[in-house]
Amino acid sequence: MTSQPIPPSSLPSFSKASEPMIKVEGLRKSFNGREVLKGISFEVFPGEMLAIIGPSGCGKSTLLKLITGLLEPDAGKITLNSEQIGLVFQGSALLNSLTVRENLALALRERKLPKREQDKAIMEDLTLVGLADYIDSFPTQLSGGQQKRTSFARAIVNDPQIILYDEPTTGLDPVMSTVIEDYMIELEKQLHAAGIVVTHQFSTWTRTAHRAILLNQGVVVWEGKPHEALNSTNPYIIQFAKATREGPMLAGKV
Amino acid sequence: MQASDAKKLAASPYLLVEDWVSIGVRLAGQVGIVIAKTFYYLLRLQIDWQESIRQAYFIGVKSFLIVSLTALFTGLAMSLQIAIQLVQFGGESAIGGVVSLALIRQIGPITAAIIVAGRVGSSIAAELTTMNVSEQIDALKVMRIDPIKFLVVPRFVGAMMMMPVLSIYAMFIGIFAGMVIALVYADVSFGVFLDSAKAMVIDQDFFVHFLKAFINAAIVIFYSCAIGLNTRGGAADVGNAVTRSVVWSMTVMFIVNYIVTDLTYEGPR
Numbered sequence: 001m002t003s004q005p006i007p008p009s010s011l012p013s014f015s016k017a018s019e020p021m022i023k024v025e026g027l028r029k030s031f032n033g034r035e036v037l038k039g040i041s042f043e044v045f046p047g048e049m050l051a052i053i054g055p056s057g058c059g060k061s062t063l064l065k066l067i068t069g070l071l072e073p074d075a076g077k078i079t080l081n082s083e084q085i086g087l088v089f090q091g092s093a094l095l096n097s098l099t100v101r102e103n104l105a106l107a108l109r110e111r112k113l114p115k116r117e118q119d120k121a122i123m124e125d126l127t128l129v130g131l132a133d134y135i136d137s138f139p140t141q142l143s144g145g146q147q148k149r150t151s152f153a154r155a156i157v158n159d160p161q162i163i164l165y166d167e168p169t170t171g172l173d174p175v176m177s178t179v180i181e182d183y184m185i186e187l188e189k190q191l192h193a194a195g196i197v198v199t200h201q202f203s204t205w206t207r208t209a210h211r212a213i214l215l216n217q218g219v220v221v222w223e224g225k226p227h228e229a230l231n232s233t234n235p236y237i238i239q240f241a242k243a244t245r246e247g248p249m250l251a252g253k254v
Numbered sequence: 255m256q257a258s259d260a261k262k263l264a265a266s267p268y269l270l271v272e273d274w275v276s277i278g279v280r281l282a283g284q285v286g287i288v289i290a291k292t293f294y295y296l297l298r299l300q301i302d303w304q305e306s307i308r309q310a311y312f313i314g315v316k317s318f319l320i321v322s323l324t325a326l327f328t329g330l331a332m333s334l335q336i337a338i339q340l341v342q343f344g345g346e347s348a349i350g351g352v353v354s355l356a357l358i359r360q361i362g363p364i365t366a367a368i369i370v371a372g373r374v375g376s377s378i379a380a381e382l383t384t385m386n387v388s389e390q391i392d393a394l395k396v397m398r399i400d401p402i403k404f405l406v407v408p409r410f411v412g413a414m415m416m417m418p419v420l421s422i423y424a425m426f427i428g429i430f431a432g433m434v435i436a437l438v439y440a441d442v443s444f445g446v447f448l449d450s451a452k453a454m455v456i457d458q459d460f461f462v463h464f465l466k467a468f469i470n471a472a473i474v475i476f477y478s479c480a481i482g483l484n485t486r487g488g489a490a491d492v493g494n495a496v497t498r499s500v501v502w503s504m505t506v507m508f509i510v511n512y513i514v515t516d517l518t519y520e521g522p523r
């Protein structure tokens with residue numbers, strides 16, 4: 001791991017004085033009789049970015065789907081202080097039959113903006129992620145990194161108060177990962193939204209998040225600031241951050 | 255039939271039937287929900303007409319050539335059979351009427367519908383399942399866009415526009431085939447054929463024709479959409495969904511076709 005955690009001071013600051021934007025209490029979810037989430041609780045404040053980390057299959061995507069309402073929890077409560085939610089999917093989940101412009105327009109449909117304003121919002125948004133030249137391309141004509149950036153643009157075109165990222169850097173090369181992480185930090189500054197980033201990539205959670213929680217076997221086993229992770233005495237986070245075989249986390253049923 | 259099915263069949267044929275019934279019932283429930291939501295939007299006239307016309311165009315383009323061929327050859331085979339039988343009883347003059355009636359009430363709608371199920375229903379099931387597997391449907395939901403309104407309604411409206419056109423077209427091709435057969439095999443001129451058709455066919459027959467065309471279009475669209483929107487998993491499930499949509503929509507269509515035929519039967523002519 002060569003990426004150095006950037007010091008927390010270079011992330012935009014936030015305050016815990018206000019109401020939390022996202023509040024999750026005692027969340028449980030089973031699939032086919034197997035409990036994937038066994039009572040998860042956390043809060044995210046406006047302007048804060050929370051990283052949810054953990055091994056593949058531990059229920060990170062499920063957690064995001066519960067928050068966005070794509071799945072119903074078996075027990076527990078989710079309180080969101082805004083209806084404006086942007087979700088960046090693990091795959092980019094762009095509509096392949098539509099151009100980049102039309103994909104972004106879809107997210108603005110509810111607002112019924114005049115055409116001029118809509119075009120302006122889309123153009124600004126694409127400029128931010130460096131894709132203004134691709135406005136009339138179809139998703140299949142874009143590279144993986146460009147698709148990811150388009151799906152970023154789609155998630156933020158509505159100026160969401162809540163933004164959720166599902167493994168935004170998984171499967172990208174290290175340079176593109178850094179580019180995406182930089183966009184995330186830039187967006188934190190511009191939107192001041194409450195964010196959750198789900199990831200197992202070290203550079204991503206150490207660079208972009210104010211705070212992290214580690215999931216294992218359906219429960220939170222560590223919570224803290226990313227730059228404290230390596231100095232922690234918690235055996236779970238030590239094993240996860242150092243990516244070693246030795247530790248309390250099973251390698252899974254690989 | 256899959257290997258697991260074969261094993262079950264060997265153990266007990268009833269188990270397999272039970273499976274099919276439970277799958278059929280669950281699917282019917284999913285189709286019911288899709289129908290209810292579609293009509294919710296239709297009744298509020300929340301219809302994307304531009305997209306509907308685009309879908310109608312696709313349905314027409316995908317089906318036109320193959321409907322022509324199948325209608326032609328079905329018409330030829332059926333007319334030949336009817337002509338041979340009627341000639342034996344000295345009923346040459348009735349060939350036109352009997353052939354036309356069969357084409358208007360039965361063969362036209364079902365031929366067009368089979369092709370649409372195979373050509374259009376399958377591609378809708380593939381498209382929607384792919385969208386589901388790649389989380390495009392979830393993306394719509396997160397943006398508060400109902401996939402039924404966005405994807406199903408325009409396909410349904412498009413099919414409603416195109417199916418009667420295809421059915422009527424299949425009917426005309428079939429009747430033309432019948433006229434050729436009657437001329438060649440029974441020495442019945444085009445004029446005699448058409449006089450007989452005019453004498454026997456009444457408005458009610460066209461009502462049945464359009465009724466069947468609309469119902470068949472609805473069955474194909476609702477089954478292929480319901481299957482597409484409810485299939486999750488990986489790329490392998492796409493092929494599976496396509497097969498299921500064709501098998502189920504055709505099966506249901508044949509059953510409903512009989513029921514409509516029975517309900518609209520108004521006695522011998």
Ligand SMILES: Nc1ncnc2c1ncn2[C@@H]1O[C@H](COP(=O)(O)OP(=O)(O)O)[C@@H](O)[C@H]1O
Pocket residue numbers: 031032036055056057058059060061062063
């Ligand atoms: N819709 C579903 N039906 C059944 N099982 C599911 C479903 N979604 C997720 N799972 C299961 O729940 C577990 C957690 O999945 P997921 O949240 O995608 O994990 P992660 O994102 O952390 O890799 C996995 O074992 C997965 O197989």
Ligand SMILES: [Mg+2]
Pocket residue numbers: 060061062090166167
């Ligand atoms: Mg995941």
